[in-house]
Amino acid sequence: MDAKDRQIIRALQRDGRLTNQDLAERVNLSPSPCLRRVRLLEEAQVITGYSADVDPRACGLTITAFIRITLARHDRDAVKGFETKVRDIPDILDCYLLTGEADYLLRVLVADLNAYEEFVRNRLHAIPGVASITTSLVYGTVKQSRLYPLD
Known part of the structure:
Protein backbone atom coordinates (compact mmCIF):
# COMPACT_ATOMS: atom_id res chain seq x y z
CA MET A 1 0.00 0.00 0.00
CA ALA A 44 -7.04 -7.39 -1.00
CA GLN A 45 -9.66 -6.81 1.71
CA VAL A 46 -8.00 -3.59 2.81
CA ILE A 47 -11.41 -2.03 2.16
CA THR A 48 -13.83 -4.54 3.67
CA GLY A 49 -17.15 -2.80 3.05
CA TYR A 50 -19.14 0.41 3.09
CA SER A 51 -21.70 1.50 5.66
CA ALA A 52 -23.68 4.44 7.01
CA ASP A 53 -22.84 6.03 10.36
CA VAL A 54 -26.06 6.11 12.37
CA ASP A 55 -26.81 7.98 15.60
CA PRO A 56 -27.81 5.26 18.10
CA ARG A 57 -29.96 7.73 20.08
CA ALA A 58 -32.05 8.38 16.96
CA CYS A 59 -32.74 4.63 16.95
CA GLY A 60 -33.74 4.60 20.62
CA LEU A 61 -30.44 3.14 21.86
CA THR A 62 -29.52 5.62 24.60
CA ILE A 63 -27.24 3.51 26.80
CA THR A 64 -23.71 2.48 25.83
CA ALA A 65 -22.10 0.03 28.22
CA PHE A 66 -18.56 -1.28 28.29
CA ILE A 67 -18.63 -4.67 29.97
CA ARG A 68 -15.57 -6.54 31.17
CA ILE A 69 -15.98 -10.31 31.28
CA THR A 70 -13.80 -12.79 33.13
CA LEU A 71 -14.21 -16.48 32.36
CA ALA A 72 -14.15 -19.15 35.03
CA ARG A 73 -12.01 -21.41 32.80
CA HIS A 74 -9.70 -20.71 29.91
CA ASP A 75 -9.58 -24.02 28.12
CA ARG A 76 -10.27 -24.18 24.40
CA ASP A 77 -13.91 -25.30 24.75
CA ALA A 78 -14.81 -22.60 27.29
CA VAL A 79 -13.26 -19.85 25.16
CA LYS A 80 -14.82 -21.13 21.94
CA GLY A 81 -18.22 -21.51 23.61
CA PHE A 82 -18.15 -17.95 24.98
CA GLU A 83 -17.00 -16.41 21.70
CA THR A 84 -19.62 -18.33 19.69
CA LYS A 85 -22.43 -17.11 21.98
CA VAL A 86 -21.18 -13.51 21.87
CA ARG A 87 -21.22 -13.48 18.06
CA ASP A 88 -24.92 -14.42 18.13
CA ILE A 89 -26.04 -11.54 20.39
CA PRO A 90 -26.92 -8.46 18.32
CA ASP A 91 -26.77 -6.05 21.30
CA ILE A 92 -23.01 -6.69 21.46
CA LEU A 93 -21.41 -4.48 18.85
CA ASP A 94 -17.77 -5.21 19.67
CA CYS A 95 -15.97 -7.91 21.63
CA TYR A 96 -12.25 -7.61 22.32
CA LEU A 97 -9.96 -10.27 23.78
CA LEU A 98 -7.80 -8.57 26.43
CA THR A 99 -4.66 -8.90 28.45
CA GLY A 100 -4.85 -7.93 32.11
CA GLU A 101 -7.51 -8.61 34.72
CA ALA A 102 -10.54 -9.15 32.45
CA ASP A 103 -10.61 -11.57 29.54
CA TYR A 104 -12.98 -9.65 27.25
CA LEU A 105 -14.34 -6.16 26.74
CA LEU A 106 -17.78 -5.83 25.19
CA ARG A 107 -19.41 -2.70 23.80
CA VAL A 108 -23.16 -2.95 24.12
CA LEU A 109 -26.00 -0.63 23.07
CA VAL A 110 -29.41 -0.82 24.75
CA ALA A 111 -32.48 1.41 25.01
CA ASP A 112 -32.41 2.12 28.75
CA LEU A 113 -31.39 0.73 32.14
CA ASN A 114 -34.28 -1.74 32.16
CA ALA A 115 -33.08 -3.09 28.82
CA TYR A 116 -29.55 -3.28 30.23
CA GLU A 117 -30.78 -5.31 33.20
CA GLU A 118 -32.69 -7.61 30.86
CA PHE A 119 -29.57 -8.00 28.70
CA VAL A 120 -27.35 -8.95 31.66
CA ARG A 121 -29.89 -11.29 33.26
CA ASN A 122 -31.08 -13.06 30.13
CA ARG A 123 -28.15 -12.84 27.73
CA LEU A 124 -24.86 -12.63 29.63
CA HIS A 125 -25.84 -14.81 32.58
CA ALA A 126 -27.05 -17.42 30.08
CA ILE A 127 -23.54 -17.88 28.68
CA PRO A 128 -21.84 -20.80 30.44
CA GLY A 129 -18.47 -20.18 32.06
CA VAL A 130 -18.75 -16.47 32.86
CA ALA A 131 -17.12 -15.88 36.25
CA SER A 132 -17.56 -12.12 36.57
CA ILE A 133 -19.19 -9.18 34.82
CA THR A 134 -18.09 -5.59 35.46
CA THR A 135 -19.84 -2.71 33.70
CA SER A 136 -19.02 0.93 33.02
CA LEU A 137 -21.88 3.02 31.63
CA VAL A 138 -21.04 5.84 29.24
CA TYR A 139 -22.45 9.23 30.22
CA GLY A 140 -20.57 11.31 27.67
CA THR A 141 -18.34 10.97 24.64
CA VAL A 142 -15.19 13.07 24.35
CA LYS A 143 -13.97 11.63 21.05
CA GLN A 144 -15.23 8.96 18.70
CA SER A 145 -13.56 8.33 15.37
CA ARG A 146 -13.68 5.73 12.68
CA LEU A 147 -10.78 7.28 10.77
CA TYR A 148 -7.57 5.30 11.05
CA PRO A 149 -4.30 7.24 11.52
CA LEU A 150 -2.71 6.37 8.17
CA ASP A 151 -0.08 9.10 8.01
Missing part, protein backbone atom coordinates in the same frame (compact mmCIF):
# COMPACT_ATOMS: atom_id res chain seq x y z
CA ASP A 2 1.50 3.30 -1.07
CA ALA A 3 0.77 6.95 -0.25
CA LYS A 4 -1.89 7.21 -2.99
CA ASP A 5 -3.72 4.17 -1.59
CA ARG A 6 -3.66 5.83 1.84
CA GLN A 7 -5.15 8.99 0.33
CA ILE A 8 -7.93 6.93 -1.23
CA ILE A 9 -8.65 5.17 2.04
CA ARG A 10 -8.70 8.44 4.01
CA ALA A 11 -11.10 10.00 1.50
CA LEU A 12 -13.43 6.99 1.56
CA GLN A 13 -13.36 6.81 5.37
CA ARG A 14 -14.54 10.42 5.46
CA ASP A 15 -17.20 9.88 2.79
CA GLY A 16 -17.86 6.36 1.52
CA ARG A 17 -20.47 7.71 -0.91
CA LEU A 18 -17.99 9.56 -3.09
CA THR A 19 -18.37 8.86 -6.77
CA ASN A 20 -15.27 7.54 -8.47
CA GLN A 21 -15.01 10.87 -10.32
CA ASP A 22 -15.07 12.86 -7.06
CA LEU A 23 -12.66 10.45 -5.38
CA ALA A 24 -10.25 10.69 -8.31
CA GLU A 25 -10.30 14.50 -8.10
CA ARG A 26 -9.67 14.45 -4.33
CA VAL A 27 -6.63 12.19 -4.65
CA ASN A 28 -5.36 13.76 -7.87
CA LEU A 29 -5.75 10.74 -10.16
CA SER A 30 -7.67 10.20 -13.34
CA PRO A 31 -10.86 8.13 -12.85
CA SER A 32 -9.66 4.89 -14.46
CA PRO A 33 -6.51 4.40 -12.32
CA CYS A 34 -8.45 5.53 -9.25
CA LEU A 35 -11.14 2.90 -9.82
CA ARG A 36 -8.48 0.26 -10.45
CA ARG A 37 -6.79 1.11 -7.13
CA VAL A 38 -10.11 0.98 -5.24
CA ARG A 39 -10.91 -2.42 -6.77
CA LEU A 40 -7.46 -3.74 -5.82
CA LEU A 41 -7.91 -2.46 -2.24
CA GLU A 42 -11.30 -4.21 -2.09
CA GLU A 43 -9.90 -7.46 -3.54
Whole structure:
Protein backbone atom coordinates (compact mmCIF):
# COMPACT_ATOMS: atom_id res chain seq x y z
CA MET A 1 0.00 0.00 0.00
CA ASP A 2 1.50 3.30 -1.07
CA ALA A 3 0.77 6.95 -0.25
CA LYS A 4 -1.89 7.21 -2.99
CA ASP A 5 -3.72 4.17 -1.59
CA ARG A 6 -3.66 5.83 1.84
CA GLN A 7 -5.15 8.99 0.33
CA ILE A 8 -7.93 6.93 -1.23
CA ILE A 9 -8.65 5.17 2.04
CA ARG A 10 -8.70 8.44 4.01
CA ALA A 11 -11.10 10.00 1.50
CA LEU A 12 -13.43 6.99 1.56
CA GLN A 13 -13.36 6.81 5.37
CA ARG A 14 -14.54 10.42 5.46
CA ASP A 15 -17.20 9.88 2.79
CA GLY A 16 -17.86 6.36 1.52
CA ARG A 17 -20.47 7.71 -0.91
CA LEU A 18 -17.99 9.56 -3.09
CA THR A 19 -18.37 8.86 -6.77
CA ASN A 20 -15.27 7.54 -8.47
CA GLN A 21 -15.01 10.87 -10.32
CA ASP A 22 -15.07 12.86 -7.06
CA LEU A 23 -12.66 10.45 -5.38
CA ALA A 24 -10.25 10.69 -8.31
CA GLU A 25 -10.30 14.50 -8.10
CA ARG A 26 -9.67 14.45 -4.33
CA VAL A 27 -6.63 12.19 -4.65
CA ASN A 28 -5.36 13.76 -7.87
CA LEU A 29 -5.75 10.74 -10.16
CA SER A 30 -7.67 10.20 -13.34
CA PRO A 31 -10.86 8.13 -12.85
CA SER A 32 -9.66 4.89 -14.46
CA PRO A 33 -6.51 4.40 -12.32
CA CYS A 34 -8.45 5.53 -9.25
CA LEU A 35 -11.14 2.90 -9.82
CA ARG A 36 -8.48 0.26 -10.45
CA ARG A 37 -6.79 1.11 -7.13
CA VAL A 38 -10.11 0.98 -5.24
CA ARG A 39 -10.91 -2.42 -6.77
CA LEU A 40 -7.46 -3.74 -5.82
CA LEU A 41 -7.91 -2.46 -2.24
CA GLU A 42 -11.30 -4.21 -2.09
CA GLU A 43 -9.90 -7.46 -3.54
CA ALA A 44 -7.04 -7.39 -1.00
CA GLN A 45 -9.66 -6.81 1.71
CA VAL A 46 -8.00 -3.59 2.81
CA ILE A 47 -11.41 -2.03 2.16
CA THR A 48 -13.83 -4.54 3.67
CA GLY A 49 -17.15 -2.80 3.05
CA TYR A 50 -19.14 0.41 3.09
CA SER A 51 -21.70 1.50 5.66
CA ALA A 52 -23.68 4.44 7.01
CA ASP A 53 -22.84 6.03 10.36
CA VAL A 54 -26.06 6.11 12.37
CA ASP A 55 -26.81 7.98 15.60
CA PRO A 56 -27.81 5.26 18.10
CA ARG A 57 -29.96 7.73 20.08
CA ALA A 58 -32.05 8.38 16.96
CA CYS A 59 -32.74 4.63 16.95
CA GLY A 60 -33.74 4.60 20.62
CA LEU A 61 -30.44 3.14 21.86
CA THR A 62 -29.52 5.62 24.60
CA ILE A 63 -27.24 3.51 26.80
CA THR A 64 -23.71 2.48 25.83
CA ALA A 65 -22.10 0.03 28.22
CA PHE A 66 -18.56 -1.28 28.29
CA ILE A 67 -18.63 -4.67 29.97
CA ARG A 68 -15.57 -6.54 31.17
CA ILE A 69 -15.98 -10.31 31.28
CA THR A 70 -13.80 -12.79 33.13
CA LEU A 71 -14.21 -16.48 32.36
CA ALA A 72 -14.15 -19.15 35.03
CA ARG A 73 -12.01 -21.41 32.80
CA HIS A 74 -9.70 -20.71 29.91
CA ASP A 75 -9.58 -24.02 28.12
CA ARG A 76 -10.27 -24.18 24.40
CA ASP A 77 -13.91 -25.30 24.75
CA ALA A 78 -14.81 -22.60 27.29
CA VAL A 79 -13.26 -19.85 25.16
CA LYS A 80 -14.82 -21.13 21.94
CA GLY A 81 -18.22 -21.51 23.61
CA PHE A 82 -18.15 -17.95 24.98
CA GLU A 83 -17.00 -16.41 21.70
CA THR A 84 -19.62 -18.33 19.69
CA LYS A 85 -22.43 -17.11 21.98
CA VAL A 86 -21.18 -13.51 21.87
CA ARG A 87 -21.22 -13.48 18.06
CA ASP A 88 -24.92 -14.42 18.13
CA ILE A 89 -26.04 -11.54 20.39
CA PRO A 90 -26.92 -8.46 18.32
CA ASP A 91 -26.77 -6.05 21.30
CA ILE A 92 -23.01 -6.69 21.46
CA LEU A 93 -21.41 -4.48 18.85
CA ASP A 94 -17.77 -5.21 19.67
CA CYS A 95 -15.97 -7.91 21.63
CA TYR A 96 -12.25 -7.61 22.32
CA LEU A 97 -9.96 -10.27 23.78
CA LEU A 98 -7.80 -8.57 26.43
CA THR A 99 -4.66 -8.90 28.45
CA GLY A 100 -4.85 -7.93 32.11
CA GLU A 101 -7.51 -8.61 34.72
CA ALA A 102 -10.54 -9.15 32.45
CA ASP A 103 -10.61 -11.57 29.54
CA TYR A 104 -12.98 -9.65 27.25
CA LEU A 105 -14.34 -6.16 26.74
CA LEU A 106 -17.78 -5.83 25.19
CA ARG A 107 -19.41 -2.70 23.80
CA VAL A 108 -23.16 -2.95 24.12
CA LEU A 109 -26.00 -0.63 23.07
CA VAL A 110 -29.41 -0.82 24.75
CA ALA A 111 -32.48 1.41 25.01
CA ASP A 112 -32.41 2.12 28.75
CA LEU A 113 -31.39 0.73 32.14
CA ASN A 114 -34.28 -1.74 32.16
CA ALA A 115 -33.08 -3.09 28.82
CA TYR A 116 -29.55 -3.28 30.23
CA GLU A 117 -30.78 -5.31 33.20
CA GLU A 118 -32.69 -7.61 30.86
CA PHE A 119 -29.57 -8.00 28.70
CA VAL A 120 -27.35 -8.95 31.66
CA ARG A 121 -29.89 -11.29 33.26
CA ASN A 122 -31.08 -13.06 30.13
CA ARG A 123 -28.15 -12.84 27.73
CA LEU A 124 -24.86 -12.63 29.63
CA HIS A 125 -25.84 -14.81 32.58
CA ALA A 126 -27.05 -17.42 30.08
CA ILE A 127 -23.54 -17.88 28.68
CA PRO A 128 -21.84 -20.80 30.44
CA GLY A 129 -18.47 -20.18 32.06
CA VAL A 130 -18.75 -16.47 32.86
CA ALA A 131 -17.12 -15.88 36.25
CA SER A 132 -17.56 -12.12 36.57
CA ILE A 133 -19.19 -9.18 34.82
CA THR A 134 -18.09 -5.59 35.46
CA THR A 135 -19.84 -2.71 33.70
CA SER A 136 -19.02 0.93 33.02
CA LEU A 137 -21.88 3.02 31.63
CA VAL A 138 -21.04 5.84 29.24
CA TYR A 139 -22.45 9.23 30.22
CA GLY A 140 -20.57 11.31 27.67
CA THR A 141 -18.34 10.97 24.64
CA VAL A 142 -15.19 13.07 24.35
CA LYS A 143 -13.97 11.63 21.05
CA GLN A 144 -15.23 8.96 18.70
CA SER A 145 -13.56 8.33 15.37
CA ARG A 146 -13.68 5.73 12.68
CA LEU A 147 -10.78 7.28 10.77
CA TYR A 148 -7.57 5.30 11.05
CA PRO A 149 -4.30 7.24 11.52
CA LEU A 150 -2.71 6.37 8.17
CA ASP A 151 -0.08 9.10 8.01
